[in-house]
Amino acid sequence: AQSVSQHNHHVILSEAASLELGCNYSYGGTVNLFWYVQYPGQHLQLLLKYFSGDPLVKGIKGFEAEFIKSKFSFNLRKPSVQWSDTAEYFCAVKGQYGGATNKLIFGTGTLLAVQP
Amino acid sequence: DAGVTQSPTHLIKTRGQQVTLRCSPKSGHDTVSWYQQALGQGPQFIFQYYEEEERQRGNFPDRFSGHQFPNYSSELNVNALLLGDSALYLCASSLLQGKEKLFFGSGTQLSVL
Structure with a gap:
């Protein structure tokens, strides 16, 4: 079965620090990979996604993620x-089973707190 | 604004009761998926509706059922509520044949006492 692991449950950083959130997935076939963000009191929003092509994908608000197939990773x-980046971040994977839209498998999320 | 609207925003029920949650998809979307997000967890897929039929289902008991209407809106019904059903229930809409970008609503917070 597909699964997604996010290694960091809580991360606290100071402003201007660099961020890397880990995400590993288990699925042997072709996958689509996503990072979603949930700001306090708001709905889940798509940060970026990887379907194919360049494994380094750029998203909104200066975020990027790298797909490393050999490591089954998609770190943000x-x-x-x-x-303003204080939020909860979710990694998600969707396996390719053919034409129909399939379910997203989410990780447990990483709560990021950025201190001014 | 995600364009997906859910109602109600909050709901309190007692064990054994039944609940119905509602979702209107983003304009132009034909597919609705429901997710359950328990406290401290990521969203878990419940099921997906397209053309008024359940197309896929996650690992949830039959107490969880749904419906999609001709206007693409959807309902999630949960019977015989358990304390463990307390969670944020998220609706997401998309185009079935699109690039699978999901738009999420703000959710319905269900508390079962």
């Missing part, structure tokens, strides 16, 4: 965080 990075 940002060179310099801001207080």
Whole structure:
């Protein structure tokens, strides 16, 4: 069965620090990979996604993620965080079974707190 | 604004009761998925509806059922509520044949006492 592991449950950083959130998945086939963010009191929003092509994908608000197939990883990075990045971050995977839309498997989330 | 609307925003029920949650998808979307997000956990897939039929289902008991209407809106029903059903229930909409970008609603917070 597919699964997603996020290694850091809570991360506390100071503004301007660099961020890397780990995400590993288990699935042997072709996958689509996603990072979602949930700001306090708001709905889940898509940060970035990987379907194919360049394994380094850039998303909104200066975030990027690198797909490393050999490591089954899709880590999220940002060179310099801001207080407004305080949120919960979820990694998600969707296996490719053919034409129909399939379910997303989410990790347990990483709560990021950025101190001003 | 995600464009997906859910109602109600909060709900309190007691064990054994039944509950119905509602979702209106983003304009133009034809597929609705429901997720359960327990405290401290990531969202877990319940089921997905397309063309008024359940297309996929996650590992949830039959107490969880749903419906999709001709206007693509959807309902999630949970019967015989248990304390463990307390969670945030999220609705997400998409185009079945699109690039699978899901738009999420803000959710319904269900508390079972």
